[in-house]
Structures are given as C-alpha cells and as structure tokens.
Amino acid sequence: MTAPSAPSVALVDDDRNILQSLSIALNAEGFVTRLYPDGHSALKALIDNPPDLVVCDIKMPNMDGMELLRRIRAKSMLPFIFLTSKADEADEALGLTLGADDYIAKPFSQRLLIARIRALLRRTEIGRVIEDQGEESYETIARGRLVMDPARHMVTWDGAPVTLTVTEFLILEALAHRPGIVKTRNQLMDAAYQDDIYVDDRTIDSHIKRLRRKFREAAPDFNAIDTLYGAGYRFTEE
DSSP, X not given: OOOOOOOEEEEEOSXXXXXXXXXXXXXXTTOEEEEESSHHHXXXXXXXXXXXXXXXXSSOSSSOHHHHHHHHHTTOOOOEEEEEETTOHHHHHHHHHHTOXXXXXXXXXXXXXXXXXXXXXXXXXXXXXXXXXOGGGOOOEEETTEEEEGGGTEEEETTEEOXXXXXXXXXXXXXXXXXXXXXXXXXXXXXXXXXXXXXXXXXXXXXHHHHHXXXXXXXXXXXXXXXXXXXXXXXXXX
C-alpha cells in the first residue's frame, strides 16, 4: 500500500526570516514547503504545479498578495491563507472579498498558523474522502434554484455553475441545509472553521458578501441569503 504523500504548502513572503522560520516549523510537522519571495516569482509555479495550500503575505514588491490571489482565483480555487498586518483591517476584508479562505494577523503564533493550515486542509479533503467512499454515501442538496454536490465541490444556480472557495461552500451548505432557519455567525463559524479556531464576525460577513456577489454574477436577481440584523443569516428557497 502506497503511503500518502506529505501535504505541500507554498509560502510567499518578502521577509526571508519568516520564510525560513515557517519552513522549518512546517517541515517539522510533516509538510513539504515551497518558498517564494514575492507574488511574481510564485504565480506561474502555483498555477502550473499547484500545492495543497498557499500561505501568502499581502504587502510585497513586484506583485503583492492581493494581485497574486486575483490571478490565482481566475484559474483555480486553491486554498489560500493571507498573512496581514494587525492594523490593516481593510486588507483583511478585501482579501476575504477576493476569495481568500482565511487570514492571520502579524505578529502571529506559528502554532496557530499550523492549526489553521491543518483545519483548512481537512476541509478541502471532505469532498475527496466522500467521493472515495462511493456515490451512495452522500446526498446532493437541492433547494429551489440551488443545487450543491458536496462530493464534487460543485454548485449551480438555475443550472449555471458558481465557483466557491472551501470556506464559502461550507457556509452556504450550512445555510442551505435548513432553509428558513436563522444561523448565527457563531454557528456559521463552527460550520466553516473547526477545531476550536476563532474568527471574528467580520470574517463571516465578508464571506457572505462574496457569496452574494458570486451568485449575482450568475443571476442578477439572486436574493436567497437574508441578513437578520442582530441575529444572523438564513437561506430562503426561491
């Protein structure tokens, strides 16, 4: 029986000290790392030979993290974690709007980053594991004009495909599982971020905005995710 290959993590940061220290820490945890000093040097390699996950700084020379994410999202839904300055809340919100799965503010704990990496990789593996177990072991979710196929990580609205990140998919799945039922931000956090990892309300709100934008690109009349101020969000069948 062939042993599973070690998960690969691409690290993109213009601070060589951060690259080296993170690489050493991740290697010690069983990951294979690939190091890039800026977005320009990383772009072609990440598209042509994608790793399992990317950890990327935002502010870098030649091509910053935002532009790198834009170009990658035009090609794939590669799991992506941003490293941000603690003061740059606008960068955090924009990164999530562009399709990042998660972000961590600098200065950060390497232990926290490794926990976030493991959690995101596990979320990415959900569909692959289910598919390996056979088609009878999962159910397609059909809610009005929405169809979700968890095993294949596929979503359509009125038959038109909508491409979602792992985190966006899990949040939508939690909402669509029980139409009409209000889900608090904490409940959506639990659905998308496991292993007792905390994210704040702004993170969930940014993902919801991104979900709405993506569905409205497929159908301008999309209005199936309601905001209930002070309570949370709910999915309504159309």
